[in-house]
Amino acid sequence: MNYNALHTKEVFFILVLSTGLFNHVTIIPMLLESAARDSWLSVIVSVIPYSIFLLIVYYIAHNTRQENISAWLKEKYGAFAAGIIIVPLLIILFIHAALTLIDTSIWAGIYYLPRIPNPIISAILVISCYWISTRKLKELAVMSTIVLPMVVLLGFFIMGVNTNQKELEYLFPVFLNGYTPFLKGIAYSLSGLTEIYVIILLQHCIKAKVKLKQIALLGVVLTVLILGPLTGAIMEFGPVEARNLSFPAYEEWKLLKIGEFISRMDFLAMFQWISGAFFRIGLFMYIINHFFKRGKSRFLLPVLYLVIYGLTFLQFNTYDLNKFLYVYFLPVSLITVLAVMILLFVLVLIKKKRSYDRLEKTQSKQTGVEGS
Numbered sequence: 001m002n003y004n005a006l007h008t009k010e011v012f013f014i015l016v017l018s019t020g021l022f023n024h025v026t027i028i029p030m031l032l033e034s035a036a037r038d039s040w041l042s043v044i045v046s047v048i049p050y051s052i053f054l055l056i057v058y059y060i061a062h063n064t065r066q067e068n069i070s071a072w073l074k075e076k077y078g079a080f081a082a083g084i085i086i087v088p089l090l091i092i093l094f095i096h097a098a099l100t101l102i103d104t105s106i107w108a109g110i111y112y113l114p115r116i117p118n119p120i121i122s123a124i125l126v127i128s129c130y131w132i133s134t135r136k137l138k139e140l141a142v143m144s145t146i147v148l149p150m151v152v153l154l155g156f157f158i159m160g161v162n163t164n165q166k167e168l169e170y171l172f173p174v175f176l177n178g179y180t181p182f183l184k185g186i187a188y189s190l191s192g193l194t195e196i197y198v199i200i201l202l203q204h205c206i207k208a209k210v211k212l213k214q215i216a217l218l219g220v221v222l223t224v225l226i227l228g229p230l231t232g233a234i235m236e237f238g239p240v241e242a243r244n245l246s247f248p249a250y251e252e253w254k255l256l257k258i259g260e261f262i263s264r265m266d267f268l269a270m271f272q273w274i275s276g277a278f279f280r281i282g283l284f285m286y287i288i289n290h291f292f293k294r295g296k297s298r299f300l301l302p303v304l305y306l307v308i309y310g311l312t313f314l315q316f317n318t319y320d321l322n323k324f325l326y327v328y329f330l331p332v333s334l335i336t337v338l339a340v341m342i343l344l345f346v347l348v349l350i351k352k353k354r355s356y357d358r359l360e361k362t363q364s365k366q367t368g369v370e371g372s
Contacts, residue, residue, distance in 0.1 A: 130302070
């Protein structure tokens with residue numbers, strides 16, 4: 001398989017679809033729980049530390065020459081260092097994939113398929129996502145360029161139609177409960193935004209050199225994907241009611257009304273959600289399989305999917321899932337990603353400095369020989 005066959009925009013399309021689901025849907029209840037009315041301001045201010053993180057991502061990609069990050073680490077620092085960097089990131093991706101499957105099956109069961117047993121819903125999702133994971137990355141890219149414009153169009157559609165339902169005064173006043181909720185909201189916002197680190201795991205699949213402005217643009221898009229539905233939920237439901245909703249972004253579809261006779265078009269939300277879930281789970285499992293498999297085993301991917309499917313039998317409900325995300329997984333994943341990326345940044349920086357010093361010595365020797 002030719003892994004270096006994608007244009008930058010194709011990789012970005014895949015990432016917007018996969019990470020977009022998390023930023024657009026899953027993380028909204030966490031932000032409302034942590035910061036309530038102030039959550040929208042938390043997202044805006046989180047752009048400051050996020051900009052630094054984007055610079056780190058660009059620096060790593062640029063100075064590793066977009067090589068396979070695992071192979072680069074093994075060559076420069078050995079297999080142990082590569083494992084310390086890569087394995088935690090892949091574990092986080094696996095947990096994200098599992099949580100997305102569980103969350104999607106719960107949501108589909110509550111709103112659309114209440115009489116269908118959850119294991120059947122989960123099995124259909126697993127089979128579909130497994131098929132996506134077995135495709136070439138180029139095929140995922142082509143599919144994303146078809147699906148993403150439709151998902152975006154529906155997003156603008158619901159945003160525009162619900163304009164008359166929004167009350168701007170619900171966004172103010174801020175800091176009624178002090179600054180602590182606002183600061184907590186920044187952390188939860190970053191837990192979704194920092195998922196852009198997936199670029200590092202896919203950098204060897206991109207033909208051209210990734211530019212800083214492209215990474216910055218993707219960062220802006222991911223930020224807007226949080227800010228849009230978050231402010232919409234607060235303005236449409238109020239900060240108190242929005243905080244009590246399990247799926248605020250989906251509930252916004254229920255408010256849709258066009259004239260006297262057109263309403264309840266929330267079935268369109270299923271297309272948005274399922275599209276994001278398929279690409280998110282499929283892409284993450286593809287990445288895990290790509291880094292661990294090394295072409296030696298055909299059973300790794302099926303086993304991983306069976307593990308995820310087995311987790312659905314634990315019978316999580318929405319409250320349990322959101323509590324796990326809020327209390328445990330999102331804080332731990334944020335700390336882990338930041339620690340790993342900073343460590344990787346330091347390793348790349350050290351290697352660059354050594355290369356620069358070696359070049360300087362070589363040039364000095366050549367100058368000395370010419371002088372003599």
